[in-house]
Amino acid sequence: xxxxxxxxxxxxxxxxxxxxxxxxxxxxxxxxxxxxxxxxxxxxxxxxxxxxxxxxxxxxxxxxxxxxxxxxxxxxxxxxxxxxxxxxxxxxxxxxxxxxxxxxxxxxxxxxxxxxxxxxxxxxxxxxxxxxxxxxxxxxxxxxxxxxxxxxxxxxxxxxxxxxxxxxxxxxxxxxxxxxxxxxxxxxxxxxxxxxxxxxxxxxxxxxxxxxxxxxxxxxxxxxxxxxxxxxxxxxxxxxxxxxxxxxxxxxxxxxxxxxxxxxxxxxxxxxxxxxxxxxxxxxxxxxxxxxxxxxxxxxxxxxxxxxxxxxxxxxxxxxxxxxxxxxxxxxxxxxxxxxxxxxxxxxx
Numbered sequence: 550x551x552x553x554x555x556x557x558x559x560x561x562x563x564x565x566x567x568x569x570x571x572x573x574x575x576x577x578x579x580x581x582x583x584x585x586x587x588x589x590x591x592x593x594x595x596x597x598x599x600x601x602x603x604x605x606x607x608x609x610x611x612x613x614x615x616x617x618x619x620x621x622x623x624x625x626x627x628x629x630x631x632x633x634x635x636x637x638x639x640x641x642x643x644x645x646x647x648x649x650x651x652x653x654x655x656x657x658x659x660x661x662x663x664x665x666x667x668x669x670x671x672x673x674x675x676x677x678x679x680x681x682x683x684x685x686x687x688x689x690x691x692x693x694x695x696x697x698x699x700x701x702x703x704x705x706x707x708x709x710x711x712x713x714x715x716x717x718x719x720x721x722x723x724x725x726x727x728x729x730x731x732x733x734x735x736x737x738x739x740x741x742x743x744x745x746x747x748x749x750x751x752x753x754x755x756x757x758x759x760x761x762x763x764x765x766x767x768x769x770x771x772x773x774x775x776x777x778x779x780x781x782x783x784x785x786x787x788x789x790x791x792x793x794x795x796x797x798x799x800x801x802x803x804x805x806x807x808x809x810x811x812x813x814x815x816x817x818x819x820x821x822x823x824x825x826x827x828x829x830x831x832x833x834x835x836x837x838x839x840x841x842x843x844x845x846x847x848x849x850x851x852x853x854x855x856x857x858x859x860x861x862x863x864x865x866x867x868x869x870x871x872x873x874x875x876x877x878x879x880x881x882x883x884x885x886x887x888x889x890x891x892x893x894x895x896x897x898x
Contacts, residue, residue, distance in 0.1 A: 553684075559699050560687050561606075561680075562599040563706070568679075569598020577870065586868050589638075589646060589717070592709045597634055601627050605672045606680065616673055623672020628665040635659035639874075642717040643724060644881065648873040658873070716861040723862060723884070724877035731880070863888040 553561070573595055574587040588595045608626040612618035636659055639645050649661035687695065866872070866881075866888040874881045 553687075556692075556696055556699050557687050558603065559703070560690075560695060561683065562603055563594065563699070563702050564599075564683055564687075565602035566594035566596055566599035569595035569602075572598070581870055585870065586864075588868055589865075590706075590709045590713050591864070592705060594706065594709075596710075597631070600634075601630055601668070602675055602680075604630055605675055609672060609676050613676070616677075619676055620669040620673055623675075624665055624669035627668035627672065628660050631664070631668075632656065632659045643721045643874055643876055644717070644869075645873045645875075646869050648871060650873070712861075713865070716865050720862050720865055720884075724874065724880045727880040727883070728877050863891055867892060 570588055570593045574585055574593075577585045577587045586593070590596070604626050605623045608622040609619045612622055635645065635647065636657075639659075645658055648658045649655040649664060650658035652661035652663060654663075655661035690698075862884070866885045870885070872881065872885075
């Protein structure tokens with residue numbers, strides 16, 4: 550049985566938080582090919598590992614004489630803790646700070662079989678090897694010094710937790726805003742596409758109508774020209790036969806017909822020339838300018854989220870390179886890409 554005071558348990562918690570940070574940072578750094586300060590907090594502490602270690606020690610108490618039962622107790626308890634923590638953090642921050650969705654056997658991305666198997670072995674390693682050395686270290690430290698150390702670390706831990714939660718909530722708001730802006734931009738694009746399709750259809754109808762009217766005008770012109778030609782022939786015949794009165798009447802009629810035809814043709818051509826697309830019935834071009842202005846405003850707001858990524862958001866993203874989000878995955882990947890680009894630029898300078 551473990552017989553420890555509350556401040557000794559608190560020391561164990563912080564020590565295992567630090568050990569977990571070393572393990573996670575080393576693993577992710579090796580995987581990423583660069584140094585990664587892993588975790589949700591700024592401090593080199595991973596509360597999940599500290600909580601998990603303390604829980605493993607407690608749940609394994611009744612099974613100290615059986616490694617199999619120690620393994621199973623750690624397997625079950627740590628898996629349950631990982632699931633509850635992952636579920637709670639995603640509901641609160643809308644981001645999965647670890648995601649096992651790519652694993653073959655997993656549950657909602659919070660837990661997976663390989664991780665749970667590792668938790669079981671870590672429980673044996675913790676109870677049989679690591680904790681013995683850690684407990685000896687804690688017993689060797691004077692009580693006053695241990696209490697002072699716990700107090701200082703606790704103050705820093707609480708302060709860091711508050712700041713990190715604020716950063717995570719701020720990141721959540723940024724992701725929500727970016728996703729909302731993207732949806733609005735998509736809606737603007739759809740409306741502009743509809744306007745474009747409507748304009749194309751109206752222009753096509755306008756061209757068809759104009760072509761029909763021109764064709765009708767050509768037909769009328771041909772008929773009138775034929776009538777003028779026939780009248781001209783009759784005028785010539787009348788002139789030759791000496792029917793002067795009839796000739797004069799035909800001349801007047803021909804002149805009148807020609808003048809009327811020229812007036813009608815001129816009026817029709819003038820009407821076609823002066824007709825413009827904005828006057829086409831049903832075409833909502835008056836909505837285009839405000840729609841374009843709204844699109845520019847949305848683009849500017851979205852650019853403000855990406856070009857001015859603050860340091861706290863950037864560091865939180867870089868500490869969790871494999872984070873994901875079901876609702877805001879596109880925005881999260883975009884922000885992480887920007888954070889990584891800013892990190893490389895700072896590294897060059």
